Amino acid sequence: MSAYTDELVGASVIPPIVLPQLVPSRTCLQCDVCCRFPDPDSALRPYFTENEITKALAGGVAATAFPDRRGGQVLLVPAAHGEGYFCPAFNPETSTCRIYEQRPLDCQLYPLALMWDEPQGQVLLGWDTKCPFMRDEIPEDIQRHADRTLDLLDRPDIREQLVLHPRLIGKFQEDVVVLARLPHLTDALARHWGPVPVHRFTLDDIPRMKAALDRAGWCHDRSLAASSPVYHYMWNGLLAYWWVDIQGAFCLFAQSPDGWFMSLPPIGAGSIDAPLSEAMELLQRWNGDSPASRVENVPSQLVPEFERLGYRMTAKEPDYLYRATDLATLAGDRYRAQRALCNRFEREQSSEMGLYRLGDRQDCRALLANWSQQKQAEGLGPFGAMLLADAVPAHEVIWSQASDVGVTGRVVKIHGRLCAYTFGYWLTNTTFCVLLEVTDRTVPGLAQYLFRETCRTALAEGAVYINTMDDAGLPGLRASKQAYRPAMLIPNFAAFQARK
Ligand code: SF4
Structure with missing residues (x-):
């Protein structure tokens, strides 16, 4: 069995790797499979090594596409029109790669693919039948192309890159037809990363x-x-x-x-x-x-x-844990401020609250961008701004996969305009966790109203407790979570091994 992982890559200058291509570019230009992805966290997003990131940045790809400069999968950008996501190096108007000559090894390989076999014991080279050209091409030509590529992948410098960036080797996929095993690479990975499958x-x-x-x-x-x-x-x-x-x-x-x-x-x-x-x-x-x-x-x-x-x-x-009845009723003096804001919202706005649907995604995206600007204008510190930027891909994952991951979402619309959304999940049958909450901050009382309605719905569905997670150390967030009078704070620890 082999393990694989990823690690720091030194800053040494690595010569460019150029692999032979089988699919003619005129075919690629007419096809709409590559470089586009259905989900923001698609497993097939291209992986860039540190060296390839440097080149992509020089080629004009935004630095925000690479959260980890040492190597990693690129962050996709939402399609401006319609559903789906693009590689940030992709130009949808011309259907071309803006860094074609400098594109990463991962892209050069395609429609060949490196992947593990099902038990994760062997690295395989296969061809991806999702590529329409590979479906039509005669198998001998594909095998010849694969053999040429295999010789290159066996070069020590390329093998070393693969060992240092094992995420270039994907999970087993049934629609990838196996052409060859790569025992040398498998052994090199096991030597480097140890014997446990990851x-x-x-x-x-x-x-x-x-x-x-x-x-x-x-x-x-x-x-x-x-x-x-x-x-x-x-x-x-x-x-x-x-x-x-x-x-x-x-x-x-x-x-x-x-x-x-x-x-x-x-x-x-x-x-x-x-x-x-x-x-x-x-x-x-x-x-x-x-x-x-x-x-x-x-x-x-x-x-x-x-x-x-x-x-x-x-x-x-x-984590902050509240009694669901407290938050659903907001009764008594201690909740006077929140209750007043909810009342104001109901008095001043004609709104409707409904379940989130996939079609709301573009509106949620616009709201999040707007909300981020509002927060920054209010004087968010650098740490808060960093958290905000980091949160965008997480929101994208939830918008596109909420039902797959067991998360329910609700949106508030005012005169048809989406101005708030929230997502949460059931931790137990009686504890509901509020995962995300974004509102138009220019609408007084909207945030309080959304939170109360979320808690009312959860209470009606059986919640005894509402968990709103931690405050990320942000004083403003801490104050607002404290103002809702938690029933308890759930302690959370990090553990470090004592130095030997
Ligand atoms: S780097 Fe270029 S070839 Fe690779 S996925 Fe992005 S746009 Fe496509």
Whole structure:
């Protein structure tokens, strides 16, 4: 079995890699498969190495397309008209790549594709039958082309690039026809990254993670909102999430610009001791001695065990947990201000609240852009501005995949104009988590009204508690969460291994 992962790439100058092309460019110009994607976090987004990012930036691709300059999948841009997303290097008017001569290895390979076999033990080279040209072309020509490409992929410099950027090797896909195995590359990856199979965390893995959380008994009313797959999955557009099965425990890792970390402790039915120790060995292998190696979102019940194992625990911002009836009724003096704002909104506006539909996506996008400008005009600090920019891909994931990930959304329209949206999920049968909330800040009382209505709906559907997650350390957000009188703050910790 082989493992794969990704790591820092040195700043050395790497000669350009040029692969032979089989599909004539006139065919590509008439086709609409490549460079366009249905979802913002599509697994098929092109991967750029550090060197390729430098070239893409020089070619005019926006820096915001590359959240991790050391290498990663590009952030897609929404299509200006209609549904879907484009690679930021794609020019939809001419259907061409703006950096064609400098396009990454990932794109040069296509419609050939590097992928793992189903058990993740072998790297394969295949051809993607989604490419219409490859469907028509005679197989001998494809095989000849693949053989030429294989010789190049076996070159030590190219193999080294693949080992350092294993996300260039995708997951097994049934519509990719296998042409060859790459034993040398498989061995090189195993030598570099270790013997444990590491899987990209995708939509298909959500049920697996849910089952592990159930087995571990982590989901109860006072659990952290992070005890849910969607909490992590939504950041897939920004970070890269991976999971590893270690001794029956589901271990979720995130790869950030600072390095790798576990975004939750190992999730399993038994003691965390053995899987945690193996997971930390992986972090050590991938990060070296970087302080990025840590376990995030440790619930308080696991703190004694971490401490017994010698970990240093740091308190993070807690989650805010409220009684649903308090927020749905806003009764009494303590909620006078919020109640007055809700009343004002109802008095002054004629609005309708309805379920979010995929067709609302463009309006949500416009609202989020507007809301970000309003927040910045109000004097958001640099940290808040960074959080805001980072949040955009996460909102995109939720807008396009809400129903797939078990999230419900609601929108408020005033005279037909979408001016607020909210999304949330059920952590347990009786705890509803508010995941996202965006409103037009120029409409007095809209935010309070949206929140109260969300809580009323949740209460009617069985909620006893409402979890609104943490305040990200932002004083304004903290004040407004405190003003709603939480029933409790759910402690959250990060764990660091003691230095040897
Ligand atoms: S880099 Fe160029 S070829 Fe690759 S997906 Fe983007 S637009 Fe297409």
